[in-house]
Amino acid sequence: MNIAIIGCGLIGGKRAKALPKDDALVAVADTNLQRAQTLAANYPTCKTVSTDWRSVVTHADVHAVVVATTNDQLAAVTLAAIESGKHVLVEKPAARSATELAPLLPAAKHHKVAVKVGFNHRCHPALLKARELVDAGELGEMMFVRGRYGHGGRLGMEKEWRGNPAIAGGGEMLDQGVHLVDLARWFLGDFADVSGHVGTFFWDWPVEDNGFALLKTADQKVAWLHASCSEWKNLFSLEIYGKTAKLAIDGLGGSYGLERLSFYKMLPQMGPPDTTIWEYPGEDKSWQVEWQQFKDAASRREQPTSGNLNDALHVLQVIDRLYGRK
Numbered sequence: 001m002n003i004a005i006i007g008c009g010l011i012g013g014k015r016a017k018a019l020p021k022d023d024a025l026v027a028v029a030d031t032n033l034q035r036a037q038t039l040a041a042n043y044p045t046c047k048t049v050s051t052d053w054r055s056v057v058t059h060a061d062v063h064a065v066v067v068a069t070t071n072d073q074l075a076a077v078t079l080a081a082i083e084s085g086k087h088v089l090v091e092k093p094a095a096r097s098a099t100e101l102a103p104l105l106p107a108a109k110h111h112k113v114a115v116k117v118g119f120n121h122r123c124h125p126a127l128l129k130a131r132e133l134v135d136a137g138e139l140g141e142m143m144f145v146r147g148r149y150g151h152g153g154r155l156g157m158e159k160e161w162r163g164n165p166a167i168a169g170g171g172e173m174l175d176q177g178v179h180l181v182d183l184a185r186w187f188l189g190d191f192a193d194v195s196g197h198v199g200t201f202f203w204d205w206p207v208e209d210n211g212f213a214l215l216k217t218a219d220q221k222v223a224w225l226h227a228s229c230s231e232w233k234n235l236f237s238l239e240i241y242g243k244t245a246k247l248a249i250d251g252l253g254g255s256y257g258l259e260r261l262s263f264y265k266m267l268p269q270m271g272p273p274d275t276t277i278w279e280y281p282g283e284d285k286s287w288q289v290e291w292q293q294f295k296d297a298a299s300r301r302e303q304p305t306s307g308n309l310n311d312a313l314h315v316l317q318v319i320d321r322l323y324g325r326k
Helices: 010-017 033-040 053-057 071-083 104-111 125-135 177-188 286-300 309-322
Strands: 002-006 024-029 048-050 064-067 087-091 115-118 142-150 193-199 210-216 222-228 235-242 245-250 259-265 274-280
Touching: 002 010, 002 053, 010 033, 010 286, 024 033, 024 053, 033 048, 048 053, 053 071, 064 071, 071 087, 071 104, 087 286, 104 309, 115 286, 115 309, 125 177, 125 235, 125 245, 125 259, 125 274, 142 177, 177 210, 177 222, 177 235, 177 309, 193 309, 210 309
Parallel strands: 002 024, 002 064, 024 048, 064 087, 087 115, 142 222
Antiparallel strands: 142 235, 193 210, 210 222, 235 245, 245 259, 259 274
16 A cells, blocks of 8 residues: 555654555654654655645545554544545544534544554454453353553653643543443443542643543442553553453553563462463564554455454543533
């Protein structure tokens, strides 16, 4: 496929690096022309560099569009790309609210294009192995999930766009928190009851820096989640409990520490469990795995089975309720 990237910052750059050799980056756009030029300079196939994303997403040579803009532009750029008949990979959260995202679902169906949302955590090897074990019935009936995800921020973060509610749409719960909600739903199912608290504890900005969620499915399976940007040592921890076993995923690589999956299998006599541990050192390949899932869906002109617009809509509906939005 010929690819266009809209938004040439950190994530746009990661998406470009994750492209396989048989896909070509042919166009980029960013409000900062120099940033777009810097990204394009690394890819000889990229001949179109612009500050006008509209001209890029309608370009006849473009087959698929990666949308890696600020949150306020995600839905608008994605919709324009869909209406131009392009397949789209849009970064999470895909919109600032469920209401903003909702029009994209019928549009994607009408134009018969694949739209994937950047829930790349589903593609980490520890999470894929966890999903395999759950699907195989190794945990028995599911009971609850406990998740924590956070980072410590950086100097001046409160002045960045993520601290502006008009641009970001929310704070930490809409940033890292969407991954926690998505993963919890992936393992437990849709959440019928949503409660919790979002608050500003440290950073001097008008959005939350910590979010706490208590989510329940219709059959009373529970997710207990905490997303934080006052986590002074970067942390990822997801624990999945069934009636016969527990899974613990710790770390995501890099500053979050070695990615590890621990499988604790209850013995008939109970007591200390039978324990198996998988470790996944090295480069984060989730971006490449997610891209292949997107590419496979695009080749069939179908919606991805994992990390699609419907998944994003359900997550945003949860976040909206935590924010007290109807």
